Amino acid sequence: MDHDQAMYATKPTRRTVFMRTFLPWQMWRFAVINVKMIELIRRGHRGTKR
Amino acid sequence: MSRVVVLGAGIAGHTAVAYLRRWLGRDDTVTVISPRPDYNWVPSNIWVGVGLMKPDKVTFPLAPIYERKGIEFVQAAATQLHPEGDAQDSTPYVVAASDDGKVHRVPYDFLINATGPALRFDKTEGLGPEGHSLSVCLPDHAAEASRALDEEVERMKRGERRKFLVGVGHGTCTCEGAAFEYIVNLEFELRHRGVRDKADITWITNEYELGDFGMGGMQLKHGGYVTPSSIFNASLFAERGIDWITRAHVEKVEPDRVQYETLDGAKAEQEFDFAMLLPPFSGVGLTAVDAHGADITDKVFAPNGFMRVDADYSGKPYEEWKASDWPRTYQSPVYPNLFAAGIAFAPPHAISVPRKSPNGTVIAPAPPRTGMPSATIAKAVAASVTDMVRGGEGPTHTASMAEMGASCVASAGANPFTGTAAAMTVFPIVPDWDEYPETGRDIKRTFGEIGLAGHWIKILLHHMFLYKARLRPGWRLIPE
Numbered sequence: 376m377d378h379d380q381a382m383y384a385t386k387p388t389r390r391t392v393f394m395r396t397f398l399p400w401q402m403w404r405f406a407v408i409n410v411k412m413i414e415l416i417r418r419g420h421r422g423t424k425r
Numbered sequence: 426m427s428r429v430v431v432l433g434a435g436i437a438g439h440t441a442v443a444y445l446r447r448w449l450g451r452d453d454t455v456t457v458i459s460p461r462p463d464y465n466w467v468p469s470n471i472w473v474g475v476g477l478m479k480p481d482k483v484t485f486p487l488a489p490i491y492e493r494k495g496i497e498f499v500q501a502a503a504t505q506l507h508p509e510g511d512a513q514d515s516t517p518y519v520v521a522a523s524d525d526g527k528v529h530r531v532p533y534d535f536l537i538n539a540t541g542p543a544l545r546f547d548k549t550e551g552l553g554p555e556g557h558s559l560s561v562c563l564p565d566h567a568a569e570a571s572r573a574l575d576e577e578v579e580r581m582k583r584g585e586r587r588k589f590l591v592g593v594g595h596g597t598c599t600c601e602g603a604a605f606e607y608i609v610n611l612e613f614e615l616r617h618r619g620v621r622d623k624a625d626i627t628w629i630t631n632e633y634e635l636g637d638f639g640m641g642g643m644q645l646k647h648g649g650y651v652t653p654s655s656i657f658n659a660s661l662f663a664e665r666g667i668d669w670i671t672r673a674h675v676e677k678v679e680p681d682r683v684q685y686e687t688l689d690g691a692k693a694e695q696e697f698d699f700a701m702l703l704p705p706f707s708g709v710g711l712t713a714v715d716a717h718g719a720d721i722t723d724k725v726f727a728p729n730g731f732m733r734v735d736a737d738y739s740g741k742p743y744e745e746w747k748a749s750d751w752p753r754t755y756q757s758p759v760y761p762n763l764f765a766a767g768i769a770f771a772p773p774h775a776i777s778v779p780r781k782s783p784n785g786t787v788i789a790p791a792p793p794r795t796g797m798p799s800a801t802i803a804k805a806v807a808a809s810v811t812d813m814v815r816g817g818e819g820p821t822h823t824a825s826m827a828e829m830g831a832s833c834v835a836s837a838g839a840n841p842f843t844g845t846a847a848a849m850t851v852f853p854i855v856p857d858w859d860e861y862p863e864t865g866r867d868i869k870r871t872f873g874e875i876g877l878a879g880h881w882i883k884i885l886l887h888h889m890f891l892y893k894a895r896l897r898p899g900w901r902l903i904p905e
Contacts, residue, residue: 380659380662380663380668380669381663381666383659384659384660384662384663385656385657385659385660385663386660386663386664387660387664392664394876395845395875395876395877396842396843396845396876396877398842398877400876401876401877401878401881402878404874404876404878405878405881405882408848408874408878408879408882409882411850411870411872412832412848412850412882413904414870415830415831415832415850415852415870416797416830416832416904416905417904418829418830418852418870419797419801419824419828419829419830419831419852420801420804420829420904420905421828422753422805422822422823422824422825422828422829423801423804423805423808423822423823423824423905424822425448425808425811425822
């Protein structure tokens with residue numbers, strides 16, 4: 376690993392890494408991300424509706 | 426009765442065909458011309474490339490589905506358009522050639538060009554499966570990458586240290602997102618197989634900064650700041666011990682190293698034992714002739730082989746382009762019954778800043794238009810063609826990449842409990858600096874986060890989109 380590249384990069388805290396695979400939190404995020412994506416899809420399909 | 430012909434059965438072509446068959450009457454014919462017998466859900470090829478899926482999990486034969494739905498299927502590669510017919514008959518037609526040498530002449534009233542890209546491994550010496558690097562662009566390529574990875578893992582288990590190089594193989598490549606997915610999955614898989622400590626992994630890219638992805642990067646609201654995607658990308662690599670080389674044009678791929686030039690004009694090389702490098706794209710090389718047999722390819726197609734549509738191709742300076750330059754209907758400006766969808770249309774300009782090295786080498790990512798935008802464009806084009814078949818005078822539906830967003834879920838490790846993926850959305854895909862002067866995009870609808878939830882979404886999308894592509898009951902309820 377290039378030391379300079381790693382030195383100046385932002386790194387996640389242990390808590391952030393833990394939350395990435397913490398099941399209750401991820402189940403909530405699954406719902407939130409899906410809602411955000413569905414809203415985005417609907418917006419993008421305005422010109423395609425028949 | 427009308428004859429609608431679609432060239433290509435990838436994400437855009439297959440989507441267009443499915444909707445045309447649903448919307449048009451039974452008297453109208455829908456014909457697909459595609460050189461490959463199978464549909465390929467390309468976004469999952471990266472999982473084939475790290476050995477987590479077999480090619481048959483990301484492909485299925487098209488012929489039975491088209492037969493069930495009443496869609497004509499010509500397995501051949503389109504070579505030439507005759508939008509004015511010929512001297513004897515003014516009916517437009519397309520010429521296509523099968524592998525067995527048979528030449529097809531297919532007449533049409535409306536034509537949708539969804540031929541996708543040609544994979545231009547030839548643009549860099551030694552690039553690609555015929556040369557010294559691997560690819561995940563096609564299921565076969567991905568399977569070959571998986572076999573090569575298995576061999577590397579065996580060597581590492583015997584104690585050897587191995588060098589992995591992943592990224593793009595030319596200064597004008599696009600689709601950096603797919604290579605990004607591959608490198609983080611590769612790293613995850615090496616950890617999973619217990620050999621990560623024996624691997625040096627390096628990313629090589631034509632992006633000016635990490636996280637550009639050919640879209641000029643993204644600005645994301647995070648922790649009280651509006652932060653560029655380069656920060657998140659660098660963090661992800663640093664956390665995983667992946668080195669990176671940016672602003673690079675790969676000039677030559679040798680059996681054990683690449684020679685590359687960077688934007689400052691410097692030349693360097695990077696050794697590897699395993700290299701997965703994506704190729705640049707161009708149009709598939711379709712030509713066009715008028716009724717008298719004169720070549721009109723330049724009128725219909727841009728120099729890069731992609732089709733001209735209702736975009737602003739005046740070639741104005743990069744600083745002057747606007748979101749409104751991007752196409753909305755994808756209709757040819759020359760022939761009103763000719764449309765393009767997906768990668769086949771010619772973008773009016775780069776989204777990322779075009780840059781050249783002091784030697785004149787272009788080192789800048791081309792704009793992406795794969796996946797979700799491809800399918801959305803195809804649906805809008807199919808709707809316009811349907812209305813025109815029924816007597817409409819012009820296109821009735823639009824799908825500008827400057828007015829639509831995109832969701833992208835980049836897998837970063839496939840495991841139902843320990844895997845993660847970066848779930849990202851951008852709105853709009855093409856920045857609109859008039860509407861959003863500070864960042865070019867709607868900051869509320871542009872976000873990204875890494876987590877297990879993203880991996881679940883990626884799995885869900887894999888199964889949903891394959892179900893949809895098989896045109897099973899209720900397929901149209903699944904959005905593009």
